[in-house]
Amino acid sequence: MKNSIGTSVILTLFGESHGPAVGAVLDGLAPGLPVDEAYIAECLARRRPAGPADTARVEPDRFRILSGVYQGRTTGTPLTLVIPNENVRSADYGQLEHVARPSHADYAAQVKYHGFQDPRGGGHFSGRVTAGIVAAGAICRQALAAKGILLGTHILRCPGVEDAPFTDVASEVKRIEARRFPLILDLEEQVEAAVLAAKQEQDSLGGVIQTGICGLPAGLGEPWFDSLEGVLARAVFAIGGIKGIEFGAGFALAGLRGSQANDAFRMQDGRVVTSTNRSGGINGGITNGMPVLFNMAVKPTPSIARTQQTVDFVAGRDVDLSLTGRHDPAIIRRICPVVTALVAVVLCDQLALRFGTDYLAQV
């Protein structure tokens, strides 16, 4: 599927950092869903650079819908979103064409594409492409919300700062999205300071982010190869910079005894719940009705101003690299709405597979 994901609801991404546009085709969405352009713009705004802690390249994200919407609602046919690139400064990349930025895709892409890839600004590997995810995900999120399914992503941890984990997803999602930085606690200044300190030192910074989903019915997902964990993991690893994912207590479970790790089931108001949620809402690959929770490791942005050792892969020789260009000293703020959007698309797909293509349409 390469640049597409999904079976019933399918997202296809396209575009390069310095090409005419990035965008997405979202196919298979239920017909009749409201397409709220203001909400799409709001989601895109959350991903947009917003100050000294982000890159200086600010794109207005003036998206255009080319197909799949009629009279303000989804038709059920492919919905195409195009987001022009308007603030491109390719000259910054001129000297870099054959130099592999460390921990970037440049060298891997060179081998795969034999030098025909678009190298400007990372080309198709650029985070710029995630704008299409956010726009498509905005439509999905509203469809999910209409069914009582809410989700969001926040910075759980970055060097020196520790946010609270989700405990009440529905209310915390609102809080997260109301802040300048996606955080449950009031730690915006601390996070910003950490990022700016790294930037100051011509360096960059990573962190751990957490996604929470509430309102999902139990029984979603499959045993074995379409486990919800597998499906979500495959999706989020598409996003550059994510190098790990753990569900529920994740790696911490490895250090516990079974008696400490197991989530006891209990009856509550006639429903089956668990008294803890170390499983992150998923047992055997299938939702158990508790909130789905997972953490992701976000590596520090590989583009740093400091001089680095690397190679010129065409000349085949070692070189030193001093990056100029415009880069994010950290993506932990901007990546959160991207993950949320992508997860929203995946959930629409899973629900359509399980309950049929009209499930979200509520017809």
Added chain:
Amino acid sequence: MKNSIGTSVILTLFGESHGPAVGAVLDGLAPGLPVDEAYIAECLARRRPAGPADTARVEPDRFRILSGVYQGRTTGTPLTLVIPNENVRSADYGQLEHVARPSHADYAAQVKYHGFQDPRGGGHFSGRVTAGIVAAGAICRQALAAKGILLGTHILRCPGVEDAPFTDVASEVKRIEARRFPLILDLEEQVEAAVLAAKQEQDSLGGVIQTGICGLPAGLGEPWFDSLEGVLARAVFAIGGIKGIEFGAGFALAGLRGSQANDAFRMQDGRVVTSTNRSGGINGGITNGMPVLFNMAVKPTPSIARTQQTVDFVAGRDVDLSLTGRHDPAIIRRICPVVTALVAVVLCDQLALRFGTDYLAQV
């Protein structure tokens, strides 16, 4: 795809813990690959219970190949492996039919399958089904080895014990598989003691395992949704008990600065290498030619002898549960050959997609 994985080389799993058999269909393998039944048996043996640290249910794994092999070699058509269940004691599960074992799939399966699932021994969710993965993976591993691609999985860490991470995959894989427990260092007794201590206390134990792959060409994988990280993650989350995956330095990257996290590229003997490998051999979703390394969190086995709180989901009431039956106090030993086998299948698929269906056939 549900119980199938892969695009060009496709593995399909079937079977239940207490049904007549488990097994697998492996479709799309290159023709002409040797099928070494002794090696399949050897791989199955590594997964088989082997003492007091494992379950008392020991299956002989007398597999039978029903199709796809002619004169000792793959034909290129679907290869079907059937492994009868011979040591079944379903009576142990009789009283459990409606009781959700905590952190097991029972309740999620009940909602998904409306009570029609086979509950005996976990049914289709049982680790027993992984025997089919191991048998199929054995054939794939030999095909990969013929191309110089070697891989293995070891226990990196369990409570109180810390193995060395991979530094030279090719030689360490041999060492791992020569030991009674899959370990790089000579820590077998320590691991066994840890497991037996948990068992003694009617409890169970988890750990972190690590997979290493060497010999993969650079340029394998895709940007975005078929990133090698995403493809591998989706695969391994199929295996019950895995709750997290991280590539290279993974979650530790979240605490580093870019200048500490980046892998410098260098020329070495005319080849591009990196001087560190915190990326785990993957940049932008695509191999960079360095060993591919990833860790997985394995939760403690949820089946424990201690009394636990849970529900009877048919009666809709809280109950106490004291599991009898035969269970592994830890799966960290037995899961390693399963992960290796599954990753071998995934790599055969990736190589066939990239280089064509005859690549492994070497014709």
Added chain:
Amino acid sequence: MKNSIGTSVILTLFGESHGPAVGAVLDGLAPGLPVDEAYIAECLARRRPAGPADTARVEPDRFRILSGVYQGRTTGTPLTLVIPNENVRSADYGQLEHVARPSHADYAAQVKYHGFQDPRGGGHFSGRVTAGIVAAGAICRQALAAKGILLGTHILRCPGVEDAPFTDVASEVKRIEARRFPLILDLEEQVEAAVLAAKQEQDSLGGVIQTGICGLPAGLGEPWFDSLEGVLARAVFAIGGIKGIEFGAGFALAGLRGSQANDAFRMQDGRVVTSTNRSGGINGGITNGMPVLFNMAVKPTPSIARTQQTVDFVAGRDVDLSLTGRHDPAIIRRICPVVTALVAVVLCDQLALRFGTDYLAQV
């Protein structure tokens, strides 16, 4: 997908003509569907050779279900059917290993599989593999019937004989399946005589078969690449010997004017119907609620006793070929239950995609 078809309900075929067994894995069926082994046997019997008009190789088709059924009902997990080959006489093929039977797959398979394919009895290309389709399809047919969806396939035409086309699918399916040859009119003797005449002359015979489906809801299928026509066509071309398919009036439409070809819509008892059905129940790739009707061209069996010109593809020289072995002088009788079964599987998949995985379960 190769030997698998379907997205939500997935059929995987395996086996070779002279290997230990043929069979199928049917994944994704709704849980709770009755599995009626007597009906499976009855469907297999319709495909079994039944006299001088068929091959002399009669297999008892003693199938065994290895997984996916518990207490007589589908579990919702992969259902594996194994049908042993019991009447194998490979000696007949000994001399043929390198000789391409004209219009058979032998030479194409040789190029594709580099000589590693199983050549005995056509190997994986043998019609024997369709037994797995019939067994799997029997389960699907009963699930469809419970929703009022009935289907069947009959010989519409063979040299010198012309059956009536479907006009009332529900009643005609019963009539077809009650006869020794699948025919709407009482033409069994005529068809048998035509086949025996061809056999007498050491030759073989083809024909046109027609499938009819009633009870399908309108709105099934997709525009463009998952048109119901495309999905059905892809399926039936899997069956050896089918060389053409046409929906509704098909090729005859090419000779008509629009005013003669169009199906007028009318209201009837509050439902939208068409007064003719030249579209075969499909408009724009999507069902319109009328019976789905399509014809398929079945070529004469390529295995004939007459001496034929061909090549030894290993020696690279022209040779004459006189086939011995056991062959069907025509497959027009035996292919009908195969097509019906395969279409039943495809419809279960389409319905699950459209209405969710529980649709057939009626829970």
Added chain:
Amino acid sequence: MKNSIGTSVILTLFGESHGPAVGAVLDGLAPGLPVDEAYIAECLARRRPAGPADTARVEPDRFRILSGVYQGRTTGTPLTLVIPNENVRSADYGQLEHVARPSHADYAAQVKYHGFQDPRGGGHFSGRVTAGIVAAGAICRQALAAKGILLGTHILRCPGVEDAPFTDVASEVKRIEARRFPLILDLEEQVEAAVLAAKQEQDSLGGVIQTGICGLPAGLGEPWFDSLEGVLARAVFAIGGIKGIEFGAGFALAGLRGSQANDAFRMQDGRVVTSTNRSGGINGGITNGMPVLFNMAVKPTPSIARTQQTVDFVAGRDVDLSLTGRHDPAIIRRICPVVTALVAVVLCDQLALRFGTDYLAQV
């Protein structure tokens, strides 16, 4: 996959007849392929209305490439083509919103999309969407030609006119594309006259078209569900108006004896050939090295000016319909380049699956 087709090379279509644009995303093409915009325009021109035998809606097809091309060559990442709709006259459709045009998708779409579909000009079901196929296919055709694989489609038959079938695909493709109507023989005036006669009578006309492919290697395709016949059939049934497909002699084979139908293999200049090609170059679903040939039934355009009986599906009552608007009295001319383009995409996918993603790149 819905509006996408392919596994390694994937085409996704989007757009509506009267929306802002139609277009396509072509993902997975080998990197480094020349993208010849003049040739794309030439292919689009062949599909464009060109006189009184076509619709009066003439679109300039000023396409724009938004991604996937760098310095005139494919990058290997998704290639997005957008073709604005510039000549839209939706008023023609105003009165039709709830009236099902006979043998059109209107009613089926209404049921499927619950009235949210874009009804203007057939919306997403419009032939307008095929412009994206032609543009994408143009790039694929040039890549195939560089490997010696040539293909084309011509009108084989329409009422009163009979073209010659392919006998030498390579030279005939050139002849076909040099003519005003795609024909091997000089029958342009006859075809045009037939179409104009139908138009004169406020009616429309169908025909049979034939596609020929030469230069394909033997061994392409799979047994069972990825037979080349099945894959091609699924593709072409996406195109509105196609109601039948037959390979080689197709339905005529149904009337022959095996001795008349079989293609004898022969050695010729050291290569295996067949002395006839009634199989259409495919045996057992796999190419045998002979030209691949297939015919398709094209129904008469359902849009006719004559008054027709139909229903208002919202009011639920019978109505008479007199279509105004702009329509093709026949699509047999314009459909040929569409089929050729779509088949070219499918072949690129099949070759990439078989020989790897670099096969067409010739690196």
